[in-house]
Amino acid sequence: MSKPFLSVERLTQTFPDAAGGTTTVFENASFGIERGEFVCILGHSGCGKSTIMNILAGLGSPTSGGVTMDGAEVSGPSLERGVVFQNYSLLPWLSALKNVSFGVAARHRDWSKAEVEAHSRKYLAMVGLEGDTVLRKPSQLSGGMRQRVSIARAFANQPKLLLLDEPFGALDALTRGTIQEELLKIWSQTEQTVFMITHDIDEAILLADRILLMTNGPYARVAESVQITIPRPRSRTEIVEHPNYYAIRNHLVQFLGHRSKALSGQPSGGATQSPETVVIDLTAPARTPEPETRLKAVNI
């Protein structure tokens, strides 16, 4: 079996604790992401999701283990991995347009000013920001608009991998819904590989091809990889009608409610901790008995 596009191998992160010992956040965590895939990672606070994100972005380095992307090892931040931070991280002294063109100019150093601006405006328009709005400073934009600018900045750079760290965490539910659909739209146009942290189960089902489930820390691990067997294009209102929706949702709720706790605190004993693949598909019951039994086991 060849390596996936993004391969996380035996990642371990320990921190010194107050008592002078060490706390192991996660140990020997391994998973992969294929090119063009949209993967969400779900887990409770403190399980190390953000630490994994920082390692993927190159902003942090793991205690041991490594990450390879497209055959090259990840060491340090790169334009090939775009990041959308939870708090937008727009530069407040620049206009929305300048915040995007700042990134585009960093990516394409040989482009003329006009090319940079046209490219930036194109991506801002993709998230619904046009006209004079793009000349406003972030402080003059609503939270939703700021996050749109941040998403446009990340997509405009066309990185090989896009990392989203709870991008909608600070938004109200209605705004969140709108921007989720915009994110889906821009993603389907660009075929980006996306890795996203979220706390929101419905958001993960709507957006993802696959959801990685993390157990609680310490010794957190990526325990399961749940396939989202709902065809695209998806919309917020239609997916709830799909027969698989509640089955998948129940599975996720059960995991986060009980099993994430039950599975935590177990040292790996040196074994590679790869997630178990879970497929829940009620639309094809005759295809294979395996997903059925899995579903039964979960629903008990």
Next chain:
Amino acid sequence: MPTLSISQRGALLSVLMLVVGLLFWEAAIPEQQLATEMTEYERLMGGGAPRAAIPPPSDIMAKAWEELSDPFYDAGPNDKGIGIQIGYSLYRVLSGYFLAAMVAIPLGFLIGMSPVAYKALNPYIQVLRPISPLAWMPLALFIIRDSEASAIFVIFICSIWPMLLNTAFGVAGVRQDWVNVARTHELGPFKTAFQVILPAAAPTIVTGMRISIGIAWLVIVAAEMLVGGTGIGYYVWNEWNNLDLTSVIFSILMIGIVGMMLDAAFGALQRVVAYAE
């Protein structure tokens, strides 16, 4: 009666206070006795000569009009127009100030970026900062052997600290998120410094620059009283030696007005670099 806005009412009250204050001042100055009403004894004792007294505001306004209508005349070393004197002072302040900025801002950047540099330089800063700038004057005069350059050195040494500390503080306080944005966009150290850290720290740096220019303008008057020759500080002291209190009060007023304009210039710069989060 139409209601006035708060700023209009404030301006009206300001003018009223000025007029009332000046009237009291004018009224409080005792009349000079006319020589003809004195006894022979009083005239022999010098009573007929005008007594040195605080001049009334009307005299000062007349003096101001006279000086400001020809600010740049030059009738010898001890008789130059107020414009020339202020020009000399500004030249010294700005030279010392910009030299200080050229040292303080890069050094502040270094201290703000590197905790080691901060810990290494902090003891020196803490010892040197509370020294009155004028205390350096004898040493400066001995080493530099030039009164002009010594005055500029005193300005340099007094304006360096607020700029240095504020730059270090501003640079150290730049949000990690913004630095991460620079890192994920693969900006080099120079681009990060100029495109992210400098604009992020600019409001704090300019606040330091504003404090520094205020201190420099305070110190130049005292420094020029010591070194002499030219400048507004020398002018005040010279007019005191001439017992020309009208000129003393007029020049005090000019020191205030120039200081206010310097501060306003940096206030405007502060608004340019300010940003809202």
